[in-house]
Each structure stands twice: as C-alpha cells, then as structure tokens.
Amino acid sequence: xxxxxxxxxxxxxxxxxxxxxxxxxxxxxxxxxxxxxxxxxxxxxxxxxxxxxxxxxxxxxxxxxxxxxxxxxxxxxxxxxxxxxxxxxxxxxxxxxxxxxxxxxxxxxxxxxxxxxxxxxxxxxxxxxxxxxxxxxxxxxxxxxxxxxxxxxxxxxxxxxxxxxxxxxxxxxxxxxxxxxxxxxxxxxxxxxxxxxxxxxxxxxxxxxxxxxxxxxxxxxxxxxxxxxxxxxxxxxxxxxxxxxxxxxxxxxxxxxxxxxxxxxxxxxxxxxxxxx
Ligand SMILES: Cc1cc2nc3c(=O)[nH]c(=O)nc-3n(C[C@H](O)[C@H](O)[C@H](O)COP(=O)(O)OP(=O)(O)OC[C@H]3O[C@@H](n4cnc5c(N)ncnc54)[C@H](O)[C@@H]3O)c2cc1C
Numbered sequence: 001x002x003x004x005x006x007x008x009x010x011x012x013x014x015x016x017x018x019x020x021x022x023x024x025x026x027x028x029x030x031x032x033x034x035x036x037x038x039x040x041x042x043x044x045x046x047x048x049x050x051x052x053x054x055x056x057x058x059x060x061x062x063x064x065x066x067x068x069x070x071x072x073x074x075x076x077x078x079x080x081x082x083x084x085x086x087x088x089x090x091x092x093x094x095x096x097x098x099x100x101x102x103x104x105x106x107x108x109x110x111x112x113x114x115x116x117x118x119x120x121x122x123x124x125x126x127x128x129x130x131x132x133x134x135x136x137x138x139x140x141x142x143x144x145x146x147x148x149x150x151x152x153x154x155x156x157x158x159x160x161x162x163x164x165x166x167x168x169x170x171x172x173x174x175x176x177x178x179x180x181x182x183x184x185x186x187x188x189x190x191x192x193x194x195x196x197x198x199x200x201x202x203x204x205x206x207x208x209x210x211x212x213x214x215x216x217x218x219x220x221x222x223x224x225x226x227x228x229x230x231x232x233x234x235x236x237x238x239x240x241x242x243x244x245x246x247x248x249x250x251x252x253x254x255x256x257x258x259x260x261x262x263x264x265x266x267x268x269x270x271x272x273x274x275x276x277x
Pocket of ligand 1: 051072073074075076087088089090092094095096097098099137138141142272273274275276277
C-alpha cells in the first residue's frame with residue numbers, strides 16, 4: 001500500500017489468549033514501512049526502550065496441517081506508561097513474517113510474548129547532561145518509547161535524536177513522533193525545551209544529507225547543533241541500527257572516550273541491532 005492511511009479501532013475486541021493481542025490501529029507510510037498498535041496484556045510490565053517477540057501463526061504444514069507461531073523481535077515503540085503497545089515495522093519482500101504482517105487490519109489478532117528485554121534502557125547508562133539517540137530506519141522504534149518516557153527528561157538536560165533514512169518519506173514516522181512529544185500532556189513542556197531532532201537522508205535530496213557516521217566524523221553534526229563534541233563526562237548515547245552502523249558507532253564513541261554499558265554494568269553508551277542480517 002503506497003498511500004498514507006490510518007485506521008483506528010475505538011473499542012478493542014476481546015483478547016482470545018494470554019499471548020494473543022488485538023490490533024487497534026494501522027498506519028502505512030510507504031511500500032516498506034508501517035506502524036500498528038495492539039492491546040496491552042493487563043499484567044505486562046516493561047521498561048521504555050525494550051523489545052518483545054511478536055508475530056502471527058505460520059502457514060499450515062502441508063502434511064500434518066499443524067501451524068507454528070512465526071515470531072520476530074520487535075522494539076516497543078510506545079512508553080512504559082501507555083495503555084496500548086505501538087510497533088514500527090519494515091515490510092520485507094518475501095520476509096517470512098512481514099510479508100504477512102503488513103496486511104494486518106484493525107480487529108486482527110497478533111501473537112505477543114509479554115516478556116520484554118533489551119539494552120536500550122536508562123538502567124544501563126550512568127547519569128550525565130546530554131543523551132544522544134542515534135537511529136537508522138526502523139531503529140528509531142525504541143526511541144519512540146524513550147522520547148515519551150518522563151525519566152528521559154528527568155535524567156538529562158538535553159536529548160538529541162538523529163534519524164537517518166534513504167528517502168524523505170521514511171522520516172515521516174519520526175517527524176510525527178517529535179510533534180507528538182512536544183504536544184504531549186506528560187512530557188510536552190520538557191520536550192519543547194530539551195528535545196532536539198536531527199533527520200538526514202542518504203539518497204533523496206533533502207536539507208540535510210549524509211550518513212550520521214560521516215557527519216559525526218567530519219564534525220558537521222556538532223557544528224549544525226552548536227555542540228562542542230562528545231565527552232565521557234557530559235554525554236551518553238544509545239544506538240540502534242544496522243550491524244554496519246552499530247560497529248562504526250561503537251568505534252567512534254570509544255574514540256571519544258565513552259565506555260559501553262549494560263543492564264548489569266551501567267556505562268556511557270549502549271547499542272542494539274535494529275535487525276539481524
Ligand atoms: C532486537 C531487535 C529488535 C527489532 N525491532 C524491530 C522493529 O522494531 N521493527 C522492525 O521492523 N524490525 C525489527 N527487528 C527485525 C525483526 O525482528 C524482523 O527481522 C523483521 O520484522 C522482518 O521479519 P521477516 O520474517 O519478514 O524477515 P527476516 O527473515 O527476519 O529478515 C529478512 C531480511 O530483511 C532485512 N531486515 C529485517 N528487518 C529489517 C529492518 N527492521 N530494517 C531493515 N531491514 C530489515 C534483513 O536483511 C534480514 O536479513 C528487530 C530485530 C532485533 C534483533
């Protein structure tokens with residue numbers, strides 16, 4: 001589906017089993033990107049920035065007729081306090097899950113394993129003044145959670161989101177997210193003062209072009225934002241993108257003297273893959 005469309009369900013239909021949730025909203029952005037919301041299991045707790053396993057039943061086995069769940073890792077793209085769970089998804093041609101998932105409609109059921117995990121959480125970082133969220137493509141999803149999390153603004157004086165995509169249409173989800181954060185009842189005032197947004201395209205011509213790693217290494221990111229640079233005292237970072245972005249960012253951040261953190265050993269930066277492959 002290429003046209004921009006939103007469908008919303010006012011009253012969710014009842015949930016069939018503990019691992020099955022009902023789709024309440026679907027919005028398609030491009031041929032390869034869409035977002036959706038599902039009901040939240042009543043007992044589910046998670047930390048903003050974490051991911052869960054989500055999917056659909058696979059096709060029936062040709063001989064036995066049995067169906068197995070087809071599950072993939074998905075970052076929760078809504079904050080821990082939200083009543084429903086939002087996800088932001090790729091549509092992979094011939095992808096086992098997303099070739100089906102892209103057709104979900106309001107009222108459909110998805111499988112959601114409520115146990116959440118992940119390293120892009122506040123607990124994995126030590127305190128500082130400024131937090132950087134570096135993302136490419138659907139790697140923005142965990143930051144859609146953290147940008148609407150009050151703790152982000154309580155812990156940091158400045159919050160910078162960078163989002164790099166090939167084309168301008170791929171930035172739309174992030175643009176809407178920023179607008180929503182700045183108008184949010186809970187964190188809107190803090191976001192208006194503290195949140196900065198740095199979108200770039202890598203293919204289509206736009207006001208700011210280039211890979212974030214290049215813009216970091218040639219200093220344009222800092223000069224554009226009027227920031228002197230990174231240092232381990234004032235800056236913390238979270239990174240979510242392809243394997244290539246993640247390994248380049250790890251090298252760059254460590255060259256600036258930042259140390260990788262984990263849930264069990266908080267540090268200066270944390271990294272998570274936006275997908276495998
Ligand atoms: C920790 C973690 C969190 C994730 N969170 C999300 C998320 O929030 N949203 C999301 O869309 N996907 C996310 N993924 C990827 C997701 O798990 C699936 O890979 C994706 O849904 C495609 O599933 P599939 O079965 O259609 O294809 P798969 O067989 O899983 O993937 C086929 C190929 O498509 C490419 N691909 C897969 N996912 C992406 C992607 N997101 N962006 C660009 N290329 C991709 C890769 O080259 C991959 O080898 C996450 C993965 C991990 C490890």
